[in-house]
Amino acid sequence: MANFSLEPLQVTSRKDAFISYSRGDSLNFAIKLQEKLTEKGFKVWFDKQDIAPSVDWQEAIYRGIESADNFIFIIATKSVKSPYCGLEIERAIKYNKRLIPLVHLEPHECWELIPPDLSKINYIWFREDQDNWDESFNRLLSSLDQHKDYLELHTDLLLQALEWEKNQKQTNYLLIGEERNKAQAWLKQKFSEEFPIIPTDLHCEFISESLKNANNLMTQVFLAFSEQDEEIKEKIRKILLREGLTIWTNKTDIKAGKKFQEAIKKGIEGADNFIYLISSSSLKSEYCQQELDLAFSYNKRIIPLLIESLEPDLIPSSLRGLQFIDFTADYTSSVSKILGQLKKEPSYYEKQKILLVKALKWASQNQNRSLLLRGYNLQQFEAWLKVAQKREDYPPLALQEEFITASQNKSEETSLDVFISYSRADSDLARKINDELQEVGKTTWFDQESIATGDDFKVEIERGIKNSDNFVFIISPKSVNSPYCVEEVEYAQKLNKRFITILYRKLSEEDKKNLPPALGTCNLKKYHLN
Numbered sequence: 001m002a003n004f005s006l007e008p009l010q011v012t013s014r015k016d017a018f019i020s021y022s023r024g025d026s027l028n029f030a031i032k033l034q035e036k037l038t039e040k041g042f043k044v045w046f047d048k049q050d051i052a053p054s055v056d057w058q059e060a061i062y063r064g065i066e067s068a069d070n071f072i073f074i075i076a077t078k079s080v081k082s083p084y085c086g087l088e089i090e091r092a093i094k095y096n097k098r099l100i101p102l103v104h105l106e107p108h109e110c111w112e113l114i115p116p117d118l119s120k121i122n123y124i125w126f127r128e129d130q131d132n133w134d135e136s137f138n139r140l141l142s143s144l145d146q147h148k149d150y151l152e153l154h155t156d157l158l159l160q161a162l163e164w165e166k167n168q169k170q171t172n173y174l175l176i177g178e179e180r181n182k183a184q185a186w187l188k189q190k191f192s193e194e195f196p197i198i199p200t201d202l203h204c205e206f207i208s209e210s211l212k213n214a215n216n217l218m219t220q221v222f223l224a225f226s227e228q229d230e231e232i233k234e235k236i237r238k239i240l241l242r243e244g245l246t247i248w249t250n251k252t253d254i255k256a257g258k259k260f261q262e263a264i265k266k267g268i269e270g271a272d273n274f275i276y277l278i279s280s281s282s283l284k285s286e287y288c289q290q291e292l293d294l295a296f297s298y299n300k301r302i303i304p305l306l307i308e309s310l311e312p313d314l315i316p317s318s319l320r321g322l323q324f325i326d327f328t329a330d331y332t333s334s335v336s337k338i339l340g341q342l343k344k345e346p347s348y349y350e351k352q353k354i355l356l357v358k359a360l361k362w363a364s365q366n367q368n369r370s371l372l373l374r375g376y377n378l379q380q381f382e383a384w385l386k387v388a389q390k391r392e393d394y395p396p397l398a399l400q401e402e403f404i405t406a407s408q409n410k411s412e413e414t415s416l417d418v419f420i421s422y423s424r425a426d427s428d429l430a431r432k433i434n435d436e437l438q439e440v441g442k443t444t445w446f447d448q449e450s451i452a453t454g455d456d457f458k459v460e461i462e463r464g465i466k467n468s469d470n471f472v473f474i475i476s477p478k479s480v481n482s483p484y485c486v487e488e489v490e491y492a493q494k495l496n497k498r499f500i501t502i503l504y505r506k507l508s509e510e511d512k513k514n515l516p517p518a519l520g521t522c523n524l525k526k527y528h529l530n
Contacts, residue, residue, distance in 0.1 A: 014155050016042040016144060017100075018068035020088045025076035026104045029126070033074075033102075036137060042144065062091055067159060069151040070144055071097040073118060074126075076105035080113045093117050095158055098151060098197045100143050102126050102136075121196070147197070153186050154197065161206035175210035177425040177478075183207045187244045204241035212246045214428045216435065217253075218353060219246040220342070222271035222300075224291045226281035232307050232327070233277060239335055245342065264291060270357055272349040273342060274300040278315065278324075279308040292318070298356060299394045301349050303341050305334075351384040352394065359403035361439070370438045373407035377449045382408075417442040419468035419497075421488045423478035429504055430474055462491060471497040473519060476505040480514045493518040 017037065021030040034046045045064040051057050065071060071092035079085045092099060093115070103123045107113070124139050125131045164173035175183050187199060187207050199207075212219055221240055225233040230251075237247050248267040254260060264287075268274065274295035282288040295302055296318060304319050307327045312320075325337045362371045373381055385404055388396040418437055422430040427448075434446040445464035451457060465471065471492040479485045492499065493516075501519055 013063075013067045014043070014152065014159070015045040015064070015068040017070040017072050018045040018065050018088075018092070018097075019047075019072045019074065020079070020085055020092075021074035021104075022076055022079035022082050022085060024078040026074045026079065029104050029128075030074060033072075037144075040141065058087075061088060065091045065097065066095060066162060067155060068097065069148075069155050070100055072100045072102060072140075075101055075103045075107065075114065075118075075123070077107040077110060080107045080110050086115075089115055089118065094200075096154070096198055096200050100124065100140065102140070104128070147191075150186070150189065151197065153182070154199070154203070157183055157186070157203055157206065158200065161202045164206055164209075165202065169209070171209075171213050174213050175207065176214065176428045180207075180210045180214060180428075184211065184244060187242075199242065201238055201241070204238070204244075207244065208241050208246050211244075215246070216270075216432070217266075218270035218357065219248040219267070220272045220346075220350075221245055222248045222268050222274050222291075222295070223277070224274060224282070224288055224295075225249075225277040226279060226285045226288055228281035229277050229279050229307060236275070236277070236305070236338075239338075240342075243339060265294060268294050268300065269298065269360060270353060271300065272346065272353050274302045275338075276302060276304045276319070278304050278306050278310070278319070280310065280314070283310075283314060283316070289316075292316075299352070299397060301394055303338065305338070348384070348387070349394070351381065352388070352396075352400075355381050355384065355400050355403070356397065359397075359399045362403055362406075363399060365439070367406065368439075368441060369410065370441050370443050372410045373404065373449075374410070375450045378404075378407050414467060415443075416445050416464070416468040418470045418472055418500075419445040419465050419492070420447075420472050420474070421479075421485055421492075422474040423476060423482050423485060425478040426474050426476050426504055429502075433472070433474075433502075461488060465492050465497065466495060469498065470500055472500045472502065475501055475503045475507070475515070475519070477507060477511045478505075480507065480511055480516070486514075486516050489516040489518050 019030055019034060021027070030046070031048070034044050034049075037044050045068050047057075047061065047064075050064055051060045065088060071089075073079070073085070073089060073092075089099075099118055099121055101114075101118045101121055101123050103125045104127065106127065111119075124136055124143070126133065126136045160173070160175070164170070167173050174180075184207060187204065223233060223237060233249070237249060240247055248271055250260075250264065250267075253267060254263040268291060274292075276282070276288070276292055276295075292302070302319075302322060304322055304324050305327050306324050309328050325334055325341070327334045358371065358373070362368060365371065381404055385396055385401065388394075388400075420430055420434055430446070431448065434444050434449070437444050445468050447461070447464075450464060451460045465488065471489075473479070473485070473489060499519060507515065
């Protein structure tokens with residue numbers, strides 16, 4: 001199994017376990033358990049030590065459950081009957097915490113009151129004068145150690161997702177850089193053995209939105225549906241989010257104040273795939289028909305899902321030639337078919353989308369030369385075009401071909417406005433700055449676009465710095481400690497370039513010692529990736 005520990009995601013309040021119990025039956029047992037676990041190095045949330053005076057004790061308990069990797073429930077007659085313990089169990093189940101039931105006192109007359117989510121798990125027996133404490137305790141330790149890295153990140157990501165949710169899902173609370181990449185790898189982790197802990201819907205949405213934000217709000221799937229089909233749409237959306245896919249829907253992606261039709265158009269342009277939920281309601285919807293027509297006009301891959309039994313002649317002729325996925329039949333098989341379709345040639349449809357978005361922007365800005373492709377970007381889209389021109393399904397648009405031709409014919413600039421220096425960990429911000437500078441007509445040197453395959457990396461970087469009027473440096477702990485970034489700064493200083501520094505992430509005192517001297521006197525512009 002992969003190691004999922006990641007320092008930037010660690011949360012100081014995270015605990016290894018939360019102990020839920022009834023004071024009437026198991027106070028002394030719970031105290032002993034907490035002390036023994038602490039002796040073994042575990043961080044345990046325990047009400048007698050973790051609820052401060054003059055605080056809302058119920059909220060404190062909820063925060064404790066959220067911040068714990070494991071939920072230990074001590075089974076006894078009073079705990080099984082306790083409405084307070086019941087609320088704690090509900091909270092743990094809501095956030096998909098690993099449940100570890102310990103039997104302290106058998107509730108003979110009320111076993112049936114134990115919630116199903118707990119009753120289906122093998123109990124660890126700690127009955128007084130019946131079970132060997134040390135053997136039972138070792139079983140508990142073994143349970144706590146199982147998949148420890150996975151559970152720690154489950155908790156860390158949950159706490160960050162809850163903070164994002166509490167702050168109206170503002171983008172500056174989303175994951176970036178290495179944090180986002182680690183979270184994406186965590187979400188895709190599957191276990192060969194049965195493992196009851198899975199990400200919550202909130203985890204999935206938080207990670208998906210972080211990916212979407214990193215990709216300039218472009219997505220892998222646009223979901224087209226009728227308002228009457230909201231329930232099945234939401235079910236499908238959650239399935240796709242669980243697979244780590246980014247989704248666009250009119251319910252989640254149209255911000256307040258945005259024009260509805262323009263937002264829909266942007267959503268379709270910026271999606272790899274167009275999933276259309278076919279029902280009697282969607283077929284009658286003027287909006288759904290407009291969305292479908294636009295998807296066809298952009299040569300999007302269209303995946304129709306039949307969610308209601310319909311007479312064949314009711315389905316538009318434009319859809320009849322496409323392969324349907326029948327969601328009215330076997331549900332599991334239908335889900336597999338959707339995922340199978342989305343996994344076919346994902347790179348082809350992603351490039352088709354990116355090229356479309358770039359070409360449309362270029363055309364809308366009177367063929368702005370600074371938006372044209374170059375270097376590696378031009379190479380990869382030239383290769384895509386050669387493949388696309390041979391396809392009968394989803395071929396390139398005339399606009400895409402025109403955009404590539406204009407890029408090929410563009411004369412090489414001997415002078416550029418800006419060279420962007422950054423650490424790979426800060427790629428999200430660097431890419432956004434590059435795009436926005438190009439949109440206002442500035443010519444930029446950005447390694448992800450400006451270095452063609454096979455070129456000498458160091459030579460091209462030095463040429464880029466030499467040809468640029470300004471040197472933009474994104475300051476973060478990673479960039480000031482990167483020997484490559486420092487070399488770029490030193491070379492720019494040698495050429496007396498004008499420095500523009502952007503403080504992206506706060507530096508520790510140790511990091512500040514590594515800040516290149518050439519940057520020490522520059523005025524810093526603070527930047528948040530929104």
